Each structure stands twice: as C-alpha cells, then as structure tokens.
Amino acid sequence: NAGVTQTPKFQVLKTGQSMTLQCAQDMNHEYMSWYRQDPGMGLRLIHYSVGAGITDQGEVPNGYNVSRSTTEDFPLRLLSAAPSQTSVYFCASRASKVYSNQPQHFGDGTRLSIL
Amino acid sequence: GNSVTQMEGPVTLSEEAFLTINCTYTATGYPSLFWYVQYPGEGLQLLLKATKADDKGSNKGFEATYRKETTSFHLEKGSVQVSDSAVYFCALGSNSGGSNYKLTFGKGTLLTVNP
Numbered sequence: 001n002a003g004v005t006q007t008p009k010f011q012v013l014k015t016g017q018s019m020t021l022q023c024a025q026d027m028n029h030e031y032m033s034w035y036r037q038d039p040g041m042g043l044r045l046i047h048y049s050v051g052a053g054i055t056d057q058g059e060v061p062n063g064y065n066v067s068r069s070t071t072e073d074f075p076l077r078l079l080s081a082a083p084s085q086t087s088v089y090f091c092a093s094r095a096s097k098v099y100s101n102q103p104q105h106f107g108d109g110t111r112l113s114i115l
Numbered sequence: 116g117n118s119v120t121q122m123e124g125p126v127t128l129s130e131e132a133f134l135t136i137n138c139t140y141t142a143t144g145y146p147s148l149f150w151y152v153q154y155p156g157e158g159l160q161l162l163l164k165a166t167k168a169d170d171k172g173s174n175k176g177f178e179a180t181y182r183k184e185t186t187s188f189h190l191e192k193g194s195v196q197v198s199d200s201a202v203y204f205c206a207l208g209s210n211s212g213g214s215n216y217k218l219t220f221g222k223g224t225l226l227t228v229n230p
Contacts, residue, residue, distance in 0.1 A: 004158075033217070042204065042222035043159075058217065090158055101147035101166060101208040104218060106158035 002026050006091050006107035013081045013114050021076040021110050023091030029105070030097035032074040033058070034066065036087040037109075043090065049074055050097035081114045088112070117142045121205045121221035128195055128228050136190040136224050138179075138205035148172075148181055148188040149206040149218070159204060162190075195228045202226070 007022045025032065033048035045058030049068040063085060065077040074093075078085060088111050092104040122137040140148065147166045151159040163172030168183035177192045188205060205221040 040222065043220045045217050048217065092159075099209070103149065103161040103164060104159075106151075106160070108156075108158045 004091055004093055004105050004107040006089075006110050008110060009108065010111045011113070013078075013112065015081060015083060015114060017081050019078055019081065021078075021089055021091075021112070023074045023076065023107060024072050025074075025091075025093040025105070026072065027093065027095070027105065028071060029093035029095050030071070031095070032068065032091065032093045033104070034064070034074070034076045035090045035092065036060065037090060038087050046076065046089075078112075083114045086112060086114045117146065117207050117209070117219040119205050119207050119219050119221040121203075121224055123222070123224065125225040125227060128226070130197055130228055130230055131194045132228075134190070134192040134195045134199075134226070136203055136205075136226070138188045138190065138221060140186050140188065140205075140207050140219075142186075142207055142209070142219075144209065147208045148179070149208065150177070150179055150188070150190050151204040151206060151220075153202040153204065153223070155201070162203070195226075197228045197230055200226055200228045 004025045034046040035043040044060045047066040049055045055066050088109045090109050091107045094102050094104045096102050118141045120139050149164045150162040152162045153159045163174045165172040165181035171180045179190045202223045202225050204223045207219045
C-alpha cells in the first residue's frame with residue numbers, strides 16, 4: 001500500500017551542486033506532478049506529466065528538469081542548486097491525465113536546504 | 116484564470132471550539148472543490164471534496180458545502196480536537212479537459228488547537 005514514495009526525505013546541498021529527487025507511484029496513475037511549498041506561498045506547480053514520455057512546465061519551472069520514462073517514476077533534477085531552491089518538494093499523482101476534478105495523492109515530501 | 120482565496124492564519128482555538136476556514140474561488144465552468152490537510156512533517160491528504168453546486172463534502176467531522184451563488188467552499192467543524200492541528204488547503208480542479216490539467220491551491224491556513 002505504498003502510494004507515492006519520495007526519496008530522500010531530507011537533503012542539504014551546496015550552491016552549484018546538482019541532485020535528483022526521486023518519485024515513484026504504484027497506482028498506475030497517468031498524471032504526475034511536482035510542487036514546491038514555501039511559507040506564505042502555498043503550493044506552486046513546477047512540472048507535470050500526463051504519461052510516459054510527456055512532460056510540461058508548471059508555474060515555476062526554471063532551474064528544474066524532469067523526465068518520465070516509465071509510468072511509475074517521475075524524477076525531478078536540480079541542475080545547479082541555488083539558495084532560492086531551498087524548499088519542501090512534493091510529488092503527486094492522480095489517475096486521470098486530463099480531469100483535475102479527481103483527487104491527487106501526495107508523497108511525504110523532500111526537505112531540501114541549499115547552503 | 117482559476118484562483119482560490121482562503122483566510123490567512125494562523126488560527127488558534129481551544130479544544131471543542133467551532134471552526135470555520137473561509138475559501139472563495141474564481142473559475143470558468145463548473146469546477147470541483149477540495150479541502151486537503153497537511154499534518155506536521157507529512158504530505159497533503161484529501162480531507163473532502165464536492166463536485167457540483169450544493170454538494171456537501173464531509174469527513175472526520177469536517178464539512179464544506181459548494182456554494183455556486185457565493186463562489187465559496189468554507190470548511191467547518193463543530194468541535195475541534197488537538198489532533199486537528201494542521202495546515203488546511205482549499206483547492207479547485209477543472210471538470211473540463213484540454214490544457215487545464217492542474218489543481219489550483221489556496222495558500223493554506225495553519226490551525227493550532229490547544230488543550
């Protein structure tokens with residue numbers, strides 16, 4: 001009964017380093033997405049995917065890359081970390097790739113600090 | 116475009132007090148409305164939803180009614196408990212397809228319930 005699994009849970013990076021945040025879901029969901037959560041800003045959509053091989057940008061895509069080679073996995077890559085990317089990152093999935101009137105399932109988050 | 120406005124917190128209540136968290140929205144068409152809850156250190160969980168006007172969503176003693184005439188979806192609970200302390204997010208999802216894939220979130224309201 002795993003749902004959406006994110007790793008790592010915590011990470012500290014130095015400015016300029018790169019890293020990949022992992023996200024996997026076992027519900028065969030078509031739609032997957034990445035959000036960042038910052039104080040007073042709510043959740044902001046970074047990138048999303050409506051199926052394997054298809055990704056698109058959300059509200060705040062700069063500095064992040066994604067790929068979707070399988071239905072299950074949707075990693076988020078920070079190419080050159082900056083202090084402004086210090087945040088809590090959430091991965092989410094839902095069954096329908098089209099209709100956002102269905103609930104999304106969230107992972108427990110990755111808390112990322114950039115020094 | 117779609118938007119969600121929810122009351123800013125933090126909200127601090129004593130146990131057994133009545134809770135209201137206001138949420139209003141702007142949207143085209145006939146959106147679905149959600150309340151998500153985020154307990155400390157965890158991801159977001161769906162609390163309740165409503166898919167059409169006058170629907171009432173309910174779960175764990177929480178209720179919210181989809182009011183199209185006032186474009187509102189206020190969250191209420193008659194008697195809060197310490198375990199209800201969390202951040203609550205109002206969200207809007209589209210019932211139409213096309214390019215409107217994403218959920219629109221409010222900024223969240225922190226609720227603290229004291230014994």
